[in-house]
Amino acid sequence: MQPLIYLKPRLFALDFQRDKKKSKQKGGLSQAFHLTMHFQLIFLSLTAVIGFSTCNRVYVHPFNLVAYSKDECEKVQSQNPSAENMLFPPAIESKNNAEEKNVKPQTVLEEDKLKILRNYIVPLIEALSFRGAAKLFKQHTTDSILIPYTDFFRTIVSFYLGASESTSSSLQSFLGIEDPSRSKNCTSKMNGFKVISVLRNIDSLLVSKDSNINTLRTVCIFVSPKVQLSEKFVHALAGSVDNFFVRAVDFTDSTKAVKSISEFLDSKLSEDTKSGLTFIDETAxxxxxxxxxxKGKVDKSSLIPNHQPFWTEPNKIVLVPMIAVSGIFQFHEDNTRNQLIIKIPLSDNDFLLLVQPINGNTLENIESSMMWVTHLEWGKELSKRYIHLSLPKLKIESSYNIQDVLHNLNLSELLGKDADFNKMSTTSIKVGKVINTVDFVLEESDVDPNDDTNVPETKEEPLDIKLNKPFILALFEGTSKSLLLLGKVVKPTNVI
Structure with missing residues (x-):
């Protein structure tokens, strides 16, 4: 692309020489004047060229940064699928698995590209995951439910890595990562390894220097004993999370398989986590x-000595441990939408937004009015206020089957019996349960409630706010502004 102003040096030089001859005929003053004018013109022209060269860069759509390049396409197309390295996962009873150790991410993107891609991918994560969250909110009316956004998205990307043909295209479309040119060639396909790298980068940003936040991500894949898996596929997933396990188990004996998998998960997942697995599809x-x-802590908070009432329903109370904290918080009391919003910092960047109905409003009304961008609106009108806050200590275990979510979205075929996953295995893959589980813990930081250093220097009386009935919870990573977790708290201690 040429800039709007483009100088032809040779013609410009001829014009300059011609004008120079004319100036000699008019005398020295005229010559000096013309020379000055020409130097000014040269300066202005060069300035214009430099300016246009700076601002006239070719726009590159972020999709092109996660798509296959022409070189990558040629490499992929020249590969022989039958030459792909395959592995047999060890039996579930095995204690060792070399594929789980020392696996580094396969694709590492430059920091400037990562920043662009975070800005591109984050809204797609939020749009897709909210579709699932909206369905799950309707199903879970009497208990708490939490949806880890990046993990929901990562699960779909993981299956995309092993998908072929129409299944690959359908999953890419579902993710929302589509070529703006609507081309159908190889360069219109997203490179799943690059997307996995972006998700891993977002995960890594949620690290609290003062240990107020701990996170741990684990993925387990179980296959029938005779199923081989692509080594490239396994390594991609292993490098995308903190812990990765792949094991072989006999699906034909459902009772025994449930027992074996449950025991394995109980030994590998965080303390007190239960799998909640009750049955297995024997045809999968x-x-x-x-x-x-x-796992997060509310800074400068303490545990209230006695359990406090929490209204799980308008006429039902349970006694739960509560946390107390006083300080300057950002909040908004919205008497139009009848909801109260409060922001709770967990570290320098990361925070919670809690939304509780007020003035007789209900959580169901707030849920029904939510859209995928609603969380952005929650943070717009917050103002600082000295607040004495009490909120429940949370220990919530939440689990859902993505297959059920896809069924409710009328998209069962994405991971259905006819889906093609021959990039994952030489065996025809029949996907059974696809389960996302989350453990969310919010606790006190064990400060002395009588410590005067926690009282801010202000003359205003503290506003007393009690989160003692069901509320919406949203966890944000502050650097990328990514919504990592969305859910509703109906029971503060919600264990599977």
């Missing part, structure tokens, strides 16, 4: 289970 030969642990 692959199961995918992801688990994420979020």
């Amino acid at each position: 030969n692959l199961m995918y289970i992801s688990h994420v642990l979020f």
